[in-house]
């Protein structure tokens with residue numbers, strides 16, 4: 001259980017505050033807009049209306065006591081920057097900032113931000129990956145050329161047994177589990193028959209996963 | 217190789233257009249703002265400046281020929297909506313829309329959107345997950361209670377062999393691979409000695425992964 005303060009209750013900050021509260025953490029939600037603070041007050045541990053560019057206002061709520069503070073101010077870059085500098089000056093251990101451009105990320109890091117996030121750009125990259133591999137339902141990059149992927153059963157394998165398919169030797173991927181409707185088959189055995197709508201969770205090298213998912 | 221059109225070159229749309237082009241697809245980038253169109257023209261296959269609420273303007277560039285069109289218009293919800301309706305009327309097979317609120321998602325789906333995305337909210341949920349599990353570097357939910365996770369080596373296991381640790385039987389997780397600096401050890405053998413800064417990729421049930429990553 002950790003303690004988080006979120007400054008800026010736009011779409012990103014608001015969702016983050018609520019999600020962290022749902023994960024069981026102590027959450028303080030902050031915004032200069034009192035209406036926004038009012039709208040979130042029942043969904044978080046604490047809520048406060050203040051201008052985070054004012055160091056005294058932050059000191060008054062003992063912001064230095066938080067392990068992590070997230071600055072989710074978007075359009076007013078100067079406010080984001082000033083807030084970040086204030087937080088570091090008041091001894092906040094980890095400051096995570098939302099940023100709109102690469103240049104802003106750079107400036108924020110130089111001024112003490114421990115981590116910077118570009119929500120729209122990150123979402124765009126994930127969607128581009130998802131759209132690029134239609135046979136792959138979901139793809140998890142493990143780094144170093146390895147991935148785990150959720151893929152639809154390649155057609156040629158339908159109605160064959162795992163033993164017949166000899167997937168590890170012929171296709172160089174590991175089947176971690178098979179999803180069949182609401183059922184899950186873990187470490188499927190050699191005599192398991194693969195069915196047309198099965199979804200496979202596979203592990204292996206990126207190239208092998210890609211080739212395997214494209215089998216025709 | 218697919219053909220995508222992206223309408224709206226804000227941070228999300230712009231990043232998406234460039235990312236899809238880098239994935240090797242044919243990309244048409246569209247915005248009513250000619251300056252934005254100019255700024256992206258060398259980074260994509262085609263770029264056009266037009267008002268997507270005008271069905272004729274969309275017809276003129278043969279938008280119906282695209283498999284997938286992404287509507288990345290944010291603040292002007294009416295423009296987003298009109299554009300979506302136009303695209304479906306012109307026969308675009310898959311329309312993916314950016315949306316700012318749950319209510320907007322609902323309306324867009326009723327009016328024909330095949331998929332809706334909330335970039336800021338999605339990023340917030342991912343960050344909340346990442347912040348909630350510090351011993352877990354990265355977490356991939358496979359559904360049905362199973363996950364793959366990248367975790368730091370639990371301290372008690374340092375300098376023991378895989379055989380000694382007997383991880384599958386004692387901790388009920390599967391070690392898919394070990395990352396050691398730039399090296400990768402796949403299907404580590406029983407005599408592999410675990411080292412202090414090793415990073416493990418584990419597969420198993422969520423609860424077992426969580427318990428394993430918290431071993432002290």
Ligand SMILES: Nc1ncnc2c1ncn2[C@@H]1O[C@H](COP(=O)(O)OP(=O)(O)OP(=O)(O)O)[C@@H](O)[C@H]1O
Pocket residue numbers: 007008009010011012013030031032033036050051052053072073074075076079336
């Ligand atoms: N100095 C400040 N102190 C406290 N809150 C602030 C300050 N400056 C801006 N904010 C708040 O930050 C919130 C988010 O800012 P803004 O709406 O500009 O970001 P955004 O990037 O559009 O948000 P999102 O994309 O997450 O919806 C606003 O609700 C605003 O009131």
Ligand SMILES: Nc1ncnc2c1ncn2[C@@H]1O[C@H](COP(=O)(O)OP(=O)(O)OP(=O)(O)O)[C@@H](O)[C@H]1O
Pocket residue numbers: 120223224225226227228229246247248249252266267268269288289290291292295
């Ligand atoms: N009718 C239209 N035809 C073409 N482009 C449009 C139309 N309406 C809006 N746009 C464009 O859509 C783009 C994105 O819209 P907007 O900036 O409102 O979204 P946003 O949600 O703030 O973007 P992001 O968060 O991705 O930066 C703008 O560049 C705007 O010019």
